[in-house]
Amino acid sequence: MKMNYRQNKNKKIKVITVIIILFFFLFVYFYGNITSSFVSNSTHSMFSTFWKTGELIKSKTSAIPAFFISHASLQNKNNTLSLQIQDLEIKNLISEYLYDENEELRKILNRLDEKEAIITSIIARPNQSLYDTFIIDLGMDNISIGDIAMANGNITIGRVAEVYDKTSKVVLFSSFGEKIDVLVGKQKISAIAIGRNGGNFEIRFPRDMEITIGDIVSVPSMDIRILGVVAHIQKEANDPFQAVLIQSPVNIFELKWLEIIKNNINNINESE
Amino acid sequence: MKVSSNILKRIIVNIVLFLCVLFAPWWITIILAILATFYFKTYYEIIIVAILIDILYGVPKWYIFNLSFGYTIFSIIIFALTQWTKTKLR
Numbered sequence: 001m002k003m004n005y006r007q008n009k010n011k012k013i014k015v016i017t018v019i020i021i022l023f024f025f026l027f028v029y030f031y032g033n034i035t036s037s038f039v040s041n042s043t044h045s046m047f048s049t050f051w052k053t054g055e056l057i058k059s060k061t062s063a064i065p066a067f068f069i070s071h072a073s074l075q076n077k078n079n080t081l082s083l084q085i086q087d088l089e090i091k092n093l094i095s096e097y098l099y100d101e102n103e104e105l106r107k108i109l110n111r112l113d114e115k116e117a118i119i120t121s122i123i124a125r126p127n128q129s130l131y132d133t134f135i136i137d138l139g140m141d142n143i144s145i146g147d148i149a150m151a152n153g154n155i156t157i158g159r160v161a162e163v164y165d166k167t168s169k170v171v172l173f174s175s176f177g178e179k180i181d182v183l184v185g186k187q188k189i190s191a192i193a194i195g196r197n198g199g200n201f202e203i204r205f206p207r208d209m210e211i212t213i214g215d216i217v218s219v220p221s222m223d224i225r226i227l228g229v230v231a232h233i234q235k236e237a238n239d240p241f242q243a244v245l246i247q248s249p250v251n252i253f254e255l256k257w258l259e260i261i262k263n264n265i266n267n268i269n270e271s272e
Numbered sequence: 273m274k275v276s277s278n279i280l281k282r283i284i285v286n287i288v289l290f291l292c293v294l295f296a297p298w299w300i301t302i303i304l305a306i307l308a309t310f311y312f313k314t315y316y317e318i319i320i321v322a323i324l325i326d327i328l329y330g331v332p333k334w335y336i337f338n339l340s341f342g343y344t345i346f347s348i349i350i351f352a353l354t355q356w357t358k359t360k361l362r
Binding site: 021043051130133161175176 | 293294295296297298324325327328329330331333334340342343348
């Protein structure tokens with residue numbers, strides 16, 4: 001009798017648990033947005049202190065690994081990096097010259113785009129979850145949903161998806177399933193890039209279209225907005241299409257700062 | 273008041289999991305949560321941790337009906353599976 005009573009009690013608990021879970025899902029499906037914004041706001045306000053403390057500790061302890069690297073190894077790395085810097089300085093001079101010339105020409109044609117940019121620090125990075133989002137140190141007073149996040153001045157990274165009192169969520173354009181209009185290569189071929197996580201994108205082109213590794217992929221805009229570079233092209237024997245894989249030129253896991261600018265990009269997900 | 277060693281272990285694992293949610297890569301959090309679900313009896317905390325991750329980092333995704341509760345759904349499935357597996361292994 002005792003055994004029956006215990007088994008019945010367990011069965012009751014399981015049934016009640018399943019009913020509670022079902023109600024939870026129904027509630028979330030119909031009313032999720034109302035509760036989630038309040039709950040998310042409070043949670044973000046609470047946790048922003050933890051994230052900032054974590055970033056502070058990381059920045060103070062970033063030099064510790066250097067103690068364990070040999071002097072010879074550091075010297076070699078130093079020499080290699082010095083040569084790379086020299087090469088990049090020359091390329092930078094040419095880029096600056098071309099950039100100034102471009103600005104001058106646009107000024108003459110009255111096509112200068114004065115963008116409002118706010119710099120923000122990143123307090124949580126995409127490797128914290130599978131959602132491919134940044135948490136940034138700016139709230140609803142400064143930015144709004146749909147604003148664009150850029151890195152290193154001209155690299156397009158993502159869009160502001162949610163804003164709270166003290167923090168905001170930036171979803172990367174490379175987040176799985178995100179779509180964005182782009183222009184590929186020197187011929188500026190129009191296409192839709194689909195996010196594949198971790199700063200990677202994919203575009204499917206007809207097989208006979210000429211795409212080269214190293215082609216720059218940019219976002220249509222008055223100023224320079226680079227999304228990535230063609231890193232790999234995949235062609236299968238029976239497939240009439242080729243898969244062009246694009247990589248962001250920045251390492252999104254090592255970014256410390258982002259620029260947030262007002263939106264004027266056609267992100268397909270927003271219009272859905 | 274003497275706290276049993278099992279409860280103490282559970283508290284420590286919960287604190288470590290909480291810190292992993294904030295600072296560790298996602299795969300460490302998932303592995304630790306799944307291991308804890310198998311180790312402890314009725315580890316409800318995995319669902320709470322999953323809800324926390326969804327609130328902190330989640331955005332609506334088309335493949336979960338435009339909801340941002342992917343981790344929560346995954347954790348409920350893992351929790352149910354581990355409970356079922358444990359009853360079968362007894």
